Amino acid sequence: xxxxxxxxxxxxxxxxxxxxxxxxxxxxxxxxxxxxxxxxxxxxxxxxxxxxxxxxxxxxxxxxxxxxxxxxxxxxxxxxxxxxxxxxxxxxxxxxxxxxxxxxxxxxxxxxxxxxxxxxxxxxxxxxxxxxxxxxxxxxxxxxxxxxxxxxxxxxxxxxxxxxxxxxxxxxxxxxxxxxxxxxxxxxxxxxxxxxxxxxxxxxxxxxxxxxxxxxxxxxxxxxxxxxxxxxxxxxxxxxxxxxxxxxxxxxxxxxxxxxxxxxxxxxxxxxxxxxxxxxxxxxxxxxxxxxxxxxxxxxxxxxxxxxxxxxxxxxxxxxxxxxxxxxxxxxxxxxxxxxxxxxxxxxxxxxxxxxxxxxxxxxxxxxxxxxxxxxxxxxxxxxxxxxxxxxxxxxxxxxxxxxxxxxxxxxxxxxxxxxxxxxxxxxxxxxxxxxxxxxxxxxxxxxxxxxxxxxxxxxxxxxxxxxxxxxxxxxxxxxxx
Ligand SMILES: [Zn+2]
Numbered sequence: 001x002x003x004x005x006x007x008x009x010x011x012x013x014x015x016x017x018x019x020x021x022x023x024x025x026x027x028x029x030x031x032x033x034x035x036x037x038x039x040x041x042x043x044x045x046x047x048x049x050x051x052x053x054x055x056x057x058x059x060x061x062x063x064x065x066x067x068x069x070x071x072x073x074x075x076x077x078x079x080x081x082x083x084x085x086x087x088x089x090x091x092x093x094x095x096x097x098x099x100x101x102x103x104x105x106x107x108x109x110x111x112x113x114x115x116x117x118x119x120x121x122x123x124x125x126x127x128x129x130x131x132x133x134x135x136x137x138x139x140x141x142x143x144x145x146x147x148x149x150x151x152x153x154x155x156x157x158x159x160x161x162x163x164x165x166x167x168x169x170x171x172x173x174x175x176x177x178x179x180x181x182x183x184x185x186x187x188x189x190x191x192x193x194x195x196x197x198x199x200x201x202x203x204x205x206x207x208x209x210x211x212x213x214x215x216x217x218x219x220x221x222x223x224x225x226x227x228x229x230x231x232x233x234x235x236x237x238x239x240x241x242x243x244x245x246x247x248x249x250x251x252x253x254x255x256x257x258x259x260x261x262x263x264x265x266x267x268x269x270x271x272x273x274x275x276x277x278x279x280x281x282x283x284x285x286x287x288x289x290x291x292x293x294x295x296x297x298x299x300x301x302x303x304x305x306x307x308x309x310x311x312x313x314x315x316x317x318x319x320x321x322x323x324x325x326x327x328x329x330x331x332x333x334x335x336x337x338x339x340x341x342x343x344x345x346x347x348x349x350x351x352x353x354x355x356x357x358x359x360x361x362x363x364x365x366x367x368x369x370x371x372x373x374x375x376x377x378x379x380x381x382x383x384x385x386x387x388x389x390x391x392x393x394x395x396x397x398x399x400x401x402x403x404x405x406x407x408x409x410x411x412x413x414x415x416x417x418x419x420x421x422x423x424x425x426x427x428x429x430x431x432x433x434x435x436x437x438x439x440x441x442x443x444x445x446x447x448x449x450x451x452x453x454x455x456x457x458x459x460x461x462x463x464x465x466x467x468x469x470x471x472x473x474x475x476x477x478x479x480x481x482x
Pocket of ligand 1: 196197203204212266267268300
């Protein structure tokens with residue numbers, strides 16, 4: 001008889017003898033560990049709901065997890081501790097029936113624990129998060145709407161200060177207004193790439209066992225390469241390996257990284273194998289545009305339950321409540337941008353894959369709720385469809401998908417570059433974008449442009465350092481104040 005079974009029988013007979021211990025002994029069936037840059041997450045898969053106590057000890061640094069009336073059935077040696085702050089895991093029996101798990105730690109951590117009820121994928125779980133002080137953003141959930149309002153106030157103040165400054169600088173001195181041009185920031189356009197799911201949350205699972213979290217990370221990394229290989233763009237990865245990030249946290253990271261655009265990459269499943277093709281989603285505040293959209297949004301929004309974000313945390317999220325006209329306007333503008341970029345992306349994706357729907361769909365995806373960052377969710381394909389599952393695993397197809405997504409995004413930003421970006425500077429042929437501008441069209445002449453803008457030709461030439469009358473189509477002229 002194996003010691004474990006003997007143990008169980010012993011515990012069972014003991015519990016039958018003790019009149020108060022009506023519940024059967026708990027079991028830790030499995031342990032899973034996810035190492036993220038700002039925290040490590042240790043998940044205990046439990047046979048039944050179990051009470052736990054978590055506390056730290058010093059010299060040497062340890063974290064102790066005591067589980068009431070439980071036994072360790074998991075293989076502790078099989079756990080890969082790489083990059084997790086944990087150097088060793090031990091367990092032992094305590095006070096007859098209780099289980100003590102001790103983590104030897106390599107660094108200071110702030111522990112946090114909570115239990116999760118069973119869902120489709122997992123049973124009862126105890127989640128222990130080891131957050132790294134100073135690196136954790138999870139403990140600092142900034143309300144995105146408050147942050148946005150604050151940023152807009154600061155921007156307004158700055159703009160006002162510039163107007164005040166400008167008022168002083170422009171003296172009535174027609175010949176000698178030579179304002180040294182501010183160096184153009186030529187900043188990169190930041191694309192936040194969000195590979196859906198991760199860690200505890202596998203996402204959808206294909207008929208032959210392909211995990212959504214794996215294929216979308218591969219596509220996300222290919223997209224990252226495309227973005228970073230293109231001058232004027234820079235990619236920010238919301239997650240770059242196998243760990244879970246809460247849905248709100250994903251948009252929070254994008255905001256922290258000052259993203260110009262956010263794209264969440266998925267490969268989802270429907271409850272029948274038939275549906276196939278790619279789709280592109282933007283946020284809808286009202287309702288979903290189709291039944292599939294509704295269904296997908298619901299299943300995506302469940303990720304936090306599976307991925308294991310503490311239920312209490314979401315109570316702090318207030319951005320369901322829209323505050324003020326300012327916000328409405330921003331949301332509308334952001335949504336318009338999202339739909340416009342979505343159209344471009346869909347167009348490009350349609351050249352490399354069948355489209356599930358011929359237009360950008362809308363639904364209430366939590367991950368798209370940034371009030372001021374245009375955001376899209378791309379369903380690269382239905383992993384529940386056997387053919388698409390195979391394609392999603394194919395590196396060549398993944399590359400095509402990544403290129404198509406980026407081609408759409410790039411097209412949008414080449415036409416509408418943010419003012420301080422390198423792309424804006426390039427569009428303007430190396431000219432500063434301060435003041436009014438005019439882009440020269442075919443057939444234009446200098447005198448015509450001057451009279452249209454009510455400035456003398458001489459001043460127009462002076463302001464643009466033009467010696468002769470030669471102008472080029474596409475050249476951007478600075479129009480001085482008349
Ligand atoms: Zn998904």
